[in-house]
Amino acid sequence: xxxxxxxxxxxxxxxxxxxxxxxxxxxxxxxxxxxxxxxxxxxxxxxxxxxxxxxxxxxxxxxxxxxxxxxxxxxxxxxxxxxxxxxxxxxxxxxxxxxxxxxxxxxxxxxxxxxxxxxxxxxxxxxxxxxxxxxxxxxxxxxxxxxxxxxxxxxxxxxxxxxxxxxxxxxxxxxxxxxxxxxxxxxxxxxxxxxxxxxxxxxxxxxxxxxxxxxxxxxxxxxxxxxxxxxxxxxxxxxxxxxxxxxxxxxxxxxxxxxxxxxxxxxxxxxxxxxxxx
Amino acid sequence: xxxxxxxxxxxxxxxxxxxxxxxxxxxxxxxxxxxxxxxxxxxxxxxxxxxxxxxxxxxxxxxxxxxxxxxxxxxxxxxxxxxxxxxxxxxxxxxxxxxxxxxxxxxxxxxxxxxxxxxxxxxxxxxxxxxxxxxxxxxxxxxxxxxxxxxxxxxxxxxxxxxxxxxxxxxxxxxxxxxxxxxxxxxxxxxxxxxxxxxxxxxxxxxxxxxxxxxxxxxxxxxxxxxxxxxxxxxxxxxxxxxxxxxxxxxxxxxxxxxxxxxxxxxxxxxxxxxxxxxxxxxxxxxxxxxxxxxxxxxxxxxxxxxxxxxxxxxxxxxxxxxxxxxxxxxxxxxxxxxxxxxxxxxxxxxxxxxxxxxxxxxxxxxxxxxxxxxxxxxxxxxxxxxxxxxxxxxxxxxxxxxxxxxxxxxxxxxxxxxxxxxxxxxxxxxxxxxxxxxxxxxxxxxxxxxxxxxxxxxxxxxxxxxxxxxxxxxxxxxxxxxxxxxxxxxxxxxxx
Ligand SMILES: Cc1cc2nc3c(=O)[nH]c(=O)nc-3n(C[C@H](O)[C@H](O)[C@H](O)COP(=O)(O)OP(=O)(O)OC[C@H]3O[C@@H](n4cnc5c(N)ncnc54)[C@H](O)[C@@H]3O)c2cc1C
Ligand SMILES: Cc1cc2nc3c(=O)[nH]c(=O)nc-3n(C[C@H](O)[C@H](O)[C@H](O)COP(=O)(O)OP(=O)(O)OC[C@H]3O[C@@H](n4cnc5c(N)ncnc54)[C@H](O)[C@@H]3O)c2cc1C
Ligand code: SF4
Ligand code: FES
Numbered sequence: 001x002x003x004x005x006x007x008x009x010x011x012x013x014x015x016x017x018x019x020x021x022x023x024x025x026x027x028x029x030x031x032x033x034x035x036x037x038x039x040x041x042x043x044x045x046x047x048x049x050x051x052x053x054x055x056x057x058x059x060x061x062x063x064x065x066x067x068x069x070x071x072x073x074x075x076x077x078x079x080x081x082x083x084x085x086x087x088x089x090x091x092x093x094x095x096x097x098x099x100x101x102x103x104x105x106x107x108x109x110x111x112x113x114x115x116x117x118x119x120x121x122x123x124x125x126x127x128x129x130x131x132x133x134x135x136x137x138x139x140x141x142x143x144x145x146x147x148x149x150x151x152x153x154x155x156x157x158x159x160x161x162x163x164x165x166x167x168x169x170x171x172x173x174x175x176x177x178x179x180x181x182x183x184x185x186x187x188x189x190x191x192x193x194x195x196x197x198x199x200x201x202x203x204x205x206x207x208x209x210x211x212x213x214x215x216x217x218x219x220x221x222x223x224x225x226x227x228x229x230x231x232x233x234x235x236x237x238x239x240x241x242x243x244x245x246x247x248x249x250x251x252x253x254x255x256x257x258x259x260x261x262x263x264x265x266x267x268x269x270x271x272x273x274x275x276x277x278x
Numbered sequence: 279x280x281x282x283x284x285x286x287x288x289x290x291x292x293x294x295x296x297x298x299x300x301x302x303x304x305x306x307x308x309x310x311x312x313x314x315x316x317x318x319x320x321x322x323x324x325x326x327x328x329x330x331x332x333x334x335x336x337x338x339x340x341x342x343x344x345x346x347x348x349x350x351x352x353x354x355x356x357x358x359x360x361x362x363x364x365x366x367x368x369x370x371x372x373x374x375x376x377x378x379x380x381x382x383x384x385x386x387x388x389x390x391x392x393x394x395x396x397x398x399x400x401x402x403x404x405x406x407x408x409x410x411x412x413x414x415x416x417x418x419x420x421x422x423x424x425x426x427x428x429x430x431x432x433x434x435x436x437x438x439x440x441x442x443x444x445x446x447x448x449x450x451x452x453x454x455x456x457x458x459x460x461x462x463x464x465x466x467x468x469x470x471x472x473x474x475x476x477x478x479x480x481x482x483x484x485x486x487x488x489x490x491x492x493x494x495x496x497x498x499x500x501x502x503x504x505x506x507x508x509x510x511x512x513x514x515x516x517x518x519x520x521x522x523x524x525x526x527x528x529x530x531x532x533x534x535x536x537x538x539x540x541x542x543x544x545x546x547x548x549x550x551x552x553x554x555x556x557x558x559x560x561x562x563x564x565x566x567x568x569x570x571x572x573x574x575x576x577x578x579x580x581x582x583x584x585x586x587x588x589x590x591x592x593x594x595x596x597x598x599x600x601x602x603x604x605x606x607x608x609x610x611x612x613x614x615x616x617x618x619x620x621x622x623x624x625x626x627x628x629x630x631x632x633x634x635x636x637x638x639x640x641x642x643x644x645x646x647x648x649x650x651x652x653x654x655x656x657x658x659x660x661x662x663x664x665x666x667x668x669x670x671x672x673x674x675x676x677x678x679x680x681x682x683x684x685x686x687x688x689x690x691x692x693x694x695x696x697x698x699x700x701x702x703x704x705x706x707x708x709x710x711x712x713x714x715x716x717x718x719x720x721x722x723x724x725x726x727x728x729x730x731x732x733x734x735x736x737x738x739x740x741x742x743x744x745x746x747x748x749x750x751x752x753x754x755x756x757x758x759x760x761x762x763x764x765x766x767x768x769x770x771x772x773x774x775x
Contacts (some may be wrong), residue, residue: 023518023523023524024523026524026528027522027523027524027525027528037480041573041576041578041579041580042580043572043579043580043581043582044480044572044581068580069580083480084480084516084517085517086478086480086517086518086519086523087519087522087523088522088523089519089522215564215567215568215572215581216478216479216567218478218479218519218544218705218707219544219545219705219706219707220544220545220546220563220567220705221546221561221563221564221567222546222548222560222561222563222564223560223564225548225555226555227555232548232550232554232555237706237707251555254556254557254655254656255555255557255656257557257655257656258557258558258584258656258657259582259584262582263582266580266582
C-alpha cells in the first residue's frame with residue numbers, strides 16, 4: 001500500500017502525484033520507472049518517476065489520462081492508497097557532460113524528461129529544452145524544466161502558446177543556430193519517430209525512452225519487446241532508453257495498438273459507470 | 279543395493295509395519311488393480327477452470343495402499359529428489375491413519391499438496407517402483423496418494439504447524455517466493471531465524487501462481503501453505519525487487535546476515551524467426567501471467583488478453599501444455615501443439631499430455647514454425663511450418679530433429695494466436711546487481727552442491743536460478759539444502775565471534 005501524499009492538476013487530463021515509497025525514493029535515479037496497480041482488479045501500468053525525495057521517502061509521478069487506469073488514478077486524491085507500486089525499474093539514464101544537449105518533450109513525455117534534464121544540467125551540460133503540445137493547456141512542467149535549462153522553447157500545434165508549429169520545427173531552429181552534441185527526445189511514439197528523423201539529418205546522436213505495453217516490468221513476459229537494430233529487446237530490462245536511430249518505429253507503433261479495441265471498450269464502460277455514480 | 283537411506287530402512291522394522299505386511303499375501307496385493315484418479319468429463323472441463331482431477335476417496339486410497347509391498351529395498355525412494363519415506367506414508371494410509379501419513383511426508387516435503395499434483399512421478403518415484411521395474415505392472419500411484427494425504431490433512435482442519443525453535447534474532451533474506459524460496463524460508467523459520475521473503479510480483483508463489491493454471495493447481499492450495507508459513511513467523515514483502523528496490527548492500531546494512539536467492543528462470547525465450555513480433559504472438563509467460571496472475575479472462579478485471587479461434591502453441595513441455603489447454607478453455611476452436619520432436623520426447627508430464635488429448639487438443643509433432651504472417655493491422659493470421667524427422671542418435675544418444683526435404687515439407691496454417699513456449703532463461707536481476715557473483719555461461723549461479731553457497735560467502739542459491747528451468751520438487755530440495763547450509767554458516771559465524 002502506498003499513500004498518495006499530494007495531488008495537483010496540471011490540466012484537465014494531466015496530474016502530478018506525490019506517493020509514499022521510501023525504498024524506491026532511496027534507490028531511484030533519472031530514467032527509472034515504476035509499475036503500479038491501483039487495486040485488486042487493476043492492471044499493471046508503467047509510469048516514469050519524474051522526481052523523488054529520499055529524505056521524505058516520496059516519489060513523484062505525472063500522469064496523463066488516456067484510458068481506464070490513468071482515468072481511475074486521476075480520480076484518486078491525497079490520502080487514498082495505491083495497492084501496488086514496484087520499482088525502480090529499467091536502467092537509469094546514462095549521464096555525462098556532452099556539451100550542448102537538446103531535450104525535446106511532447107505532451108506528458110515532459111514528465112520523464114524532467115529528471116534527465118536535471119541530471120544533465122548537474123553534470124555540466126548546456127541544456128536547451130523544447131516543450132511541445134497540441135495546445136496551451138497540454139504544456140506541462142514548464143517552470144520546473146526552466147529551472148534546469150539554459151533555454152526553453154515552447155511549441156504548440158495551434159499557436160495558442162509559445163511558437164506555432166510541431167516539435168520538430170523547434171528542434172530544427174536550435175540545431176541550425178548552434179552546435180548540438182546530443183539529443184534526448186521523449187513523448188508519444190510518433191513524435192519520437194519524427195523527432196529522431198530530424199536529429200538524424202544532422203547526425204546528432206539521440207536517445208529516446210520507449211513506452212511500450214508492459215505487464216510485469218521485470219523481463220518476465222516479453223510484452224514490451226521491440227526491435228532495436230534488428231534484434232529483439234525488452235524495453236523494461238534492456239531500456240527504456242535506446243539509441244533512437246536503431247528503433248523499428250513502425251513495429252513498435254503496431255505493437256502498441258495490440259489492444260486498441262479492448263482498451264477503447266473498457267474506457268467507454270468506465271466513463272459510463274463514472275458518469276452514473278456522479 | 280542402491281543407496282537407500284537408513285531412516286527408510288529402519289522404519290520398516292517397526293512392529294506395526296511387520297504386522298501389516300503379514301496381514302495380506304503379496305500375491306493378493308499385486309492382483310489389486312491400480313486406482314484410477316477420477317476427473318471431470320473432458321468436454322465439460324475444457325470449458326471451465328476448475329481442477330481436472332477431482333481426487334481419490336478414502337476407500338480408494340486404502341485399496342491402493344494395499345498394493346504396496348513395503349519392499350525390503352524400496353527403490354521408489356531413490357527416485358524422490360527429497361527422499362520422502364514413501365513406504366512409511368503408504369503403510370500409514372493402509373491402516374487409515376491419514377494424518378500420520380501426512381506427518382511422515384512433511385518430514386521431508388514442505389508442500390505435498392503441490393508436489394502430489396505437479397511432480398513428474400512417472401519419471402521419479404513411480405518409475406523406480408518395484409511394480410514398474412520388476413513386475414512390469416502399473417506402479418503404485420504414489421503421486422495420487424501424496425495428493426490424497428495432503429488434501430485430507432488440509433480439509434481435516436487439523437493441519438499441523440511445524441514446531442518453531444526459539445527465536446534467535448538473526449535476520450535472513452529470501453529472494454523470490456517460488457517453491458525454492460518457500461522451502462528455504464520454512465526450514466529457516468523452523469530453526470528460529472527471523473525470515474523475510476522478498477517477492478518482485480504482487481503475489482507470493484512464483485510459478486505456482488503466475489504459471490501453473492488453476493485447473494491443475496488451485497491457488498487456494500498454495501495460499502494455505504503460505505498462510506501456515508506466516509503462522510510460523512515468516513514475513514513476506516511483495517512488490518520488492520532485491521537488487522532494484524534495495525541492493526544487497528542496503529539489506530546487509532538493515533541487518534540481514536545471509537541471503538537465499540531463489541529468483542527462478544523467468545525470462546522467456548523466443549525463436550528469432552521472421553514475424554515473431556506481430557500482435558497475437560505471446561511468450562507463454564505473458565499469456566499465462568495475463569490469465570492466471572492478472573485474471574484477464576474475468577470480465578471485472580482490467581487486464582486484457584487477446585482471444586484466438588485458431589491457436590498454435592510452440593513447444594512440448596509443461597508450459598506448452600498449460601498454455602494450449604488454457605487457450606482451449608478460453609474458447610479456441612482449434613488449439614494445437616506444434617513440437618519439433620515426436621510424442622515420446624515431449625518433456626511434459628505424461629498425465630498432462632493425456633489430459634490434453636482427451637480435451638481435444640491437436641498435436642502436430644515433428645513440425646517447427648519458420649515464419650509468421652499478419653493482416654494489415656499487424657495481427658498474426660498465418661504461420662509457415664516445416665516438417666521434421668528424427669536423425670540417427672548423436673553422441674548424446676538423443677535423436678535430433680532435422681528438416682525434411684521435398685514436396686509438402688513446408689506448409690501454411692491459419693492462426694490468430696500463437697504462444698511461444700520454447701524455454702526460459704535465468705532471471706538476470708540478481709546477478710546484475712552482484713557483480714562479484716560467479717556465474718556459468720548459461721547465466722545460472724554457481725553454487726556448492728552440498729551447501730548451495732555461492733561464490734559470495736553470505737549468498738546461497740537454488741531452484742531454477744541454479745539449474746535453469748527444472749521442476750518444483752528440485753527447487754524445493756535446493757531450498758531445504760540451502761537452509762541447512764545457511765544454518766551451518768550462521769553457527770560458524772556466531773561461534774567465531
Ligand atoms: C517506461 C514507461 C514509462 C511511462 N511513463 C509515463 C508517465 O510518466 N506518465 C504517463 O502518463 N504515462 C506514462 N507511460 C504510459 C502509460 O503507461 C500508459 O499511458 C498507461 O499504461 C495507459 O493505461 P490506461 O489503462 O490508462 O490506458 P489504456 O486503456 O491501456 O490505453 C488507452 C489508450 O492509450 C494508448 N496507450 C496505451 N499504452 C500507452 C503507452 N504506453 N503510451 C502511449 N499511449 C498508450 C492506447 O493505445 C490506447 O489508445 C509510460 C509507459 C512506459 C512503458
Ligand atoms: C507454466 C509452467 C508449468 C510448469 N509445470 C510444472 C510441473 O507440472 N511440474 C514441475 O515440477 N515443474 C513445473 N514447472 C517448473 C517449475 O514451476 C519451476 O521449476 C519452479 O517453479 C522453480 O522454482 P523457483 O523457486 O526456482 O523459481 P520460481 O517459481 O520461478 O520463482 C521465482 C520467484 O522469484 C521472483 N524474483 C525474481 N527475481 C527477484 C528479485 N530480484 N527480487 C525479488 N523477487 C524476485 C520472481 O518474481 C518469482 O516469483 C512449470 C513451469 C511453468 C512456467
Ligand atoms: S517400490 Fe513400489 S511397492 Fe515397493 S515400497 Fe516403493 S511404492 Fe511400495
Ligand atoms: S514488461 Fe514483461 S518483459 Fe517487459
